[in-house]
Each structure stands twice: as C-alpha cells, then as structure tokens.
Amino acid sequence: MKKLLLLASLAGLAACASSPDIVYRPAEQKLPEHIKQIAVRPFANKTQQFGLEEKITLKVIDEFLKNGEYSIAPESSAQGVLVGEITHYILTPIQYDVNLVPTVYKLNVIASVRLLDKEYNRYLWEEPALQATKMYSAANLPGGLTEEQAREALWEILAKDIVLRTVQGFGSVSSTSQKKVPNAGEAAQQPAIP
Secondary structure, three states: OHHHHHHHHHHHHHHHHHOOOOOOOOOOOOOOOOOOEEEEOOOEEOOOOOOHHHHHHHHHHHHHHHHOOOEEOOOOOOOEEEEEEEEEEEEEEEEEOOOOOEEEEEEEEEEEEEEEEOOOOEEEEEEEEEEEEEEEEOOOOOOOOOHHHHHHHHHHHHHHHHHHHHHHOOOOOOOOOHHHOOOHHHHHOOOOOO
16 A cells, blocks of 8 residues: 555656646745835955955946836935945966967956845845956957956946846855855966967
8 A cells, every 4th residue: 555655656746747837936035125225335345456346336336226126325224235345356367478478367356245134134145255257358459458447347247246136136146156266376377278
C-alpha cells in the first residue's frame, strides 16, 4: 500500500513538472506603502580618487527623477534614505602597444548601497558590492575615451542599478561576491587581451 501511494505521488509530481503552463513567478518585493519620498545622502568616497562622490550622487538623483515612481525630497521630510559609499576604484591598463604605452584600460568601480526606512529605523535592502566595469581604448586612439568619460558611463550604470533595485526590488540587481571583489594587486596581474 505504501509503495502504491509513493508511486502515485511521484507520478503526480512528474506530471506537474512536465506541464509548460507552470512557471515560477516570485511576487514583486516593493517598498512599503508609507514610503513616498526618498532622500539621497551624498555618497561617501573611501577611495584615493577625488570628487567621485558628487558625480554619482547627482547621477542617482537624476535617475530617480527620470523614473518618477518615487519623488526626491530632503532627508528631513523623506520616508526613505538612500545611503551609499564608493569602496573601490580600480583603473588597470590591460593592453599595450609595442612601446609599452597603455592602449586599453579597464575601470572597475564598486559601491556599497542601502536604503533606510526612517519610520522603522531599519535597512530595507542592502547591496554591499554593487559593481560596474568599463573597458575602453585610450583617448588618443579612434573611438577612445578619457578616464572622465569612462567614469560618466559607470555612474550611469550604477545609478540605473540603484534605481532598479529600489523600484523593482530584490533580485533585479545583485552585488558581487565579497570574495570576488578585486584589489589593485590582483587587477594588475590580469593577462592582456590579444
């Protein structure tokens, strides 16, 4: 009798698993309804590069304004506060010409970002290692970029990821594993692109 019950259960599970109509759709994880306005604190800069925090803060504010789902307000009147810091800024030459002059660079920026619910004084979400990477040719080559232009592209990527994470919830953006966060010594040892 137990064998018959087990076989019937397995047959039922197999039938459910083979149906094309069954699709896993997790529920959206939106912010609590009491959060209508978000404040963006100026990002902290834990790197040696000067002035990064202002550019990323302005880009995140612009991206929230473009999205329009949550309005931007001063921290005193906002229900949610976005807190972030730039933790890594790694610029690595990855390709050289015959005179050993760098021709291709890899710029890697990692930020830690979290959203504070002021009413309950707790963090709603946290991305401890949100990463953006840009590979670009030197400015003296056709189609090349300056380091500042490459940074602007990275700020755009990070700002979109932060807004997407806030608006669409968990799973829309993910952090890099803390074990995989590169340091300057490891980044310099990467092989050149042929």
